[in-house]
Amino acid sequence: MTSTINRDVREVIREEPLMHRPILEALANGPLTVPEIAEAIARPSDEVMFWVMGMRRYAKLVELREPTDDGYFLYADATSGARS
C-alpha cells in the first residue's frame, strides 16, 4: 500500500479530536504500533501518525519504552497504566 499523502495536512490535523475515541477504542485491548492502529481504524498510517502524536502531546497516549524488533514503538492509552 503506497503511503503517498492524499489529504491536506490541515484537514488531517483538524480531525485529531474526532479520532481520539476510535484510536482509544483500538487500544482498549493493549498497545499497538501506528500501522496496527491504522489497520484497526482503517485509516492511512501517515494520517494516524498526526493523530497519535497529537494525542501523545496532550497526554492521551504514551509510548512504551522500547520499539519492536521491526522498529515501531507501541502506543498505549495513557490512562491504562502502561509504562512510558
Place this chain on the structure above:
Amino acid sequence: MDYDALVVGGGIGGMESSLKLGDMGYKVLLVEKEPSVGGRMILLSKVFPTLDCASCISGPKMSSTINHPNITTASSSTVLGIRRGDDGRFLATVKKRATYVDPAACTGCQECEPVCTVAVPDQFNADLVPRRAAFLAFPQAVPKKVVIERAGTSPCTDTCPAGIKAHGYVALIRNGKYEEAFQLVLEATPLVGTLGRACYAPCENECTRDDVESSIPIRRLKRFVADRHYATTDGSGVSAPEPNGRRVAIVGSGPAGLTAAWQLARLGYGVTLYEASPEPGGFLRYAIPAYRLPQDVVERDIANVTALGVTIQTNSPVTDLEALHHSGFDAVLVATGTPRSTTLDVPGEHLTGVRSGLDFLRDVRLGTAPDWRGRRVVVVGGGNVAMDAARTARRLGASHTTIAYRRGPDEMPAMASEVEDARREGVAFEFLVAPIEVVGDESGRVTGLRCQRMALGAPDASGRRRPEPVEHSAFVIDCDAVIGAIGMVPDTGDFASTLTVRTDRRIAVDPATRQSEIGYLFAAGDVVNGATDITRAVGEGRRAAHMIDRYLTGRPLDGFVALDDRLAVVDKATVLSRQKHYTPREATPDTMSLADAPIDFSEVERVLTEIEALAGAGGCLDCGVCSECGQCVHACPADAIDLNAKDQVIEVDVGAVVVSTGYKLFAADLKPEYGWGTYPNVITGMQMDRLLAPTRPFNTVLRPSDGKVPERIAYVSCTGSRDRTVDNPLCSKLCCMYSVKQNQLIMGTLPLADVTMHYIDIRAAGKRYDEFYEQSRAMGASYIKGRVSKITEKDNGDLVLRYEDIENGGAIVEAEYDLVVLAVGVQPNREVETLFTDEHLDLNEYYYVGEPDDDLDPGRTNIPGVFVAGAAAGAKDIVDSITHAGAAVSQVAAYLERRREDDRISRELDTLELSR
C-alpha cells in the same frame, strides 16, 4: 512614546541588536510578530560546530531581551509602516495583535491547551504535529504566555442573530463534549431544543464548507445535543444565583421574553413573566406546529427558565405598564410579539370557513381543530405561517391544499426548506395570484376564492418585485376553507397611553438599547421590529436583558458584546486558501421523513445519530480558528483569558530603525521531483531539527508515514539553493553545516542508522567547520558527490533516490532509504519591501536588504537612520548573524550620537542667534 531605536524582528540578529543597544543606554522597542522572541534559533536542536544546545544559548538571550530595562518587547506585533517625521526621526505604526490572554495574569501553565477544541498544524514544530488554537508557542517561549489564535469571527457565529456561538458548539461536539455544547447554547438562550428544530439556520447559509460542497448540519447538531441532554438530565444544569434583590416584569413569554427572563434570572434578578394565553411560549406554543416543534420540547426549554426561579403568570394580560412598575418591579420589558393576523381585506372575509393563519394554528394546538377531512383549503400568503398552515391542513385531512401567493416562487419569504417540505407533503402552489373575493353559498359557507392573476413589476421598498394585477384575469379556486396568512402585527393598543406606538402598531424604542422614553420601560422583539423569526427574537431578548441589567446597575447602556462588538467576520476566501485541496466528504443524511399525505402531527425530522453528528461536526473548517467554545476560559486557573480583547494600533517615535527580519526557508514543494508534501517520508532539514530537538514532536526520530524508526537516512543538499531552476543561484551557506550537524546527532540518537549525504560540494568555511565535517565522516556518515535528480516512493513508504555518482565514474545510481531529508536553503524575507511607506528601502539583486557598502560599512542601508542586522541582509549562520548585528549596532550608535551632536550644535546656534 519615544524610543532611540526600533528593532524589527526578534530573532538572534534582532535580540543581539536590542541587547547591545540597550546595554549602551539606548531605549529600544523590539517588535516581534510571533508570540515569542527567539526566531528560528530557539527551535533548533543544537548549533554547529560546537553541538551546544540551542535553547541553552538562546534562552538566556531571550530572557535578557525581554527583561532588559532599556528594551520594550512587543511580541505578537507587526510593524504596519514606518515613515520619516518632520524632525528627521521615524514614526512607526505598530499593530499589537490581541492574544486574548492577559499577560500579567497568565502563568504559562497551559491548562487551557488540552481543553481547547480546535487542532491546527503546529508551525513551531514544522507542521509535524497538531497544536491547539490556545497554545504556548513552544516550551521555552519568552514571554512564556499562552496566546489564542483567532482569525476573526467564524461566519456561522457572526451571522447568528441570537449571538449563539455556532462554531463553538460544533467544535465541542467534534470533541465529544456534548453537554458542554448544550451549555454553550444555554449561555445565549434556554431554547436549545426549540432552536435545534425551528431555527431557520442562517449559520448554515454562511457556512464556508458550503462553498466546497454542502454546509455542515449546524442546526441539527444543536438539536442533537439538546435531545441528548434532555434524555439524560433533569433541568438545565444551571444553578440559580443568589438573588440580587431587584425585580423585573416581562410581558409576553415568547422566545424574546423567555430569553430575557433566562438572562436576567442568571444575573440574580427576580423575574415574573406575564402571559395572556393559558400556556407560556407564545409562537413556540401556539404557532409552530407540533410536527416541527413538539410540545414537550417547548416545555423542557421553558422548564430551564422556571428552574431558575422565574415565575410565569398565565392568563394574565397586561394593560397597564405603569401599574406593573408600581407593583414592585424595577423594570418592565414588553415582548408581546405580533399576535394578530393581517386581514385579507376582501369581500366575503366574514364567511364561515375563513380563518387567519395564527388563529387556525392556535386552535389546532389547543385541540379545537376543525374537521377538514376531504375538504379543499386555500392558504393565502407566502411566509412560514402560510407553509405551517397548509401543512397542518394536510394533517387535518384536507384533500387539496393550495397556497396562493401574489408573487413568484423566488420572492417567497418562507424558508426554502419549508416550501420544499410543503411541496413534498402534497401542498400545491398557485403563484402570481391575489385574492379579490371570498365566494360563498347561501348558507354563508365558503365555496371558493376569487383571485386575480398578477405580474411582477419593478422592485418595491422590500427589494422584491411588486406584483401588479393583470386585467381581465379573474378566476375562482374552488375550496371549502380559506386561511389568510399574509402578515402579522403587534397588539399594542393598551400600551399607547404609556409608550410611543407607531401607526403600524409597533412600539418605538431606542434601536440600540431597546429602552423607551420611560427609563424603566423596555420593549424588544417582534413588538418592536414587526414579524421576524424566533432566532431574531432570542437575540432581542438577550439585548433587552443586557440593557435592563446595565440600567438597573447604573451603568451606560452599551457593551453588548454578544452581537454588537464581535471580532470582524473572517474572510471565506482566506479560510479556503489555508488548504491546497479539499477531500470530498459524505453529506449528512436527510433526516426528514415526509409523506405525500401526512396523517398526524408526529415530528417529521429525526435526530442525528451520534455517528452522523460527529461526522457532520467533523466537516467544520474552523474558519475563525478559535471556536469561541469557552473551554479555555473555564479551565484557566488565573482567569487570564478574555476573548473580547481587541487589537491595538500604536504609533511610536523612534530615532533609528534596525531591520532584522531574518530569512525564509525555501518551500520544498517547489522541487516536485523530490516529493516533499507528497511523500510523507521526505522531510526538510528544519523538520529534522525539530525531530532531534529535546522538545521534539515525536518520541524520537520516526518516519512520518508510519512511525518506524528509520535505519537508512539520506540528505539531499542544496535543495532550493545554488539552483537557477528555482531562481536562487545563491549558496545558502548553512545547509551543509546543519546537515553535517544533524548527521552527527542522528548517529547519536539512532546508533544503528546509516546516514548518507548527497552533496554537490561541502562548504565548510568557518571556524572549526571543516573539522566538524571530518568528524562526521569519522563517525560513519557517508558522503556521495552528485546531485539527486529524482525521488520516488515504494509501496512500503521507502524512498528511491536517483543520482549521478560523480566520484565513481558518473554512473546513474538508485539507492533506497527509509527517510530523506532535504537540506533546504534560505531565501530573502521580502516582507521588508513594504516596511517603509515614504522612502524606498533598496534591496540587492537577490532581494535581501541592500547594504550599499557592505565591505566597509556593513549594516548600513540606503536610508539614513535605517540599518540591517543578520540574515535580512543575506544568508548567514548564527555566528555571522551575531557579528553582523554587532556591526549594525555600531552604526546605529554612531548615527544616534551624530544626530544628538547635530541637535546640540543646532540648539547652541539657535541660542547664539537669540542672544544677538
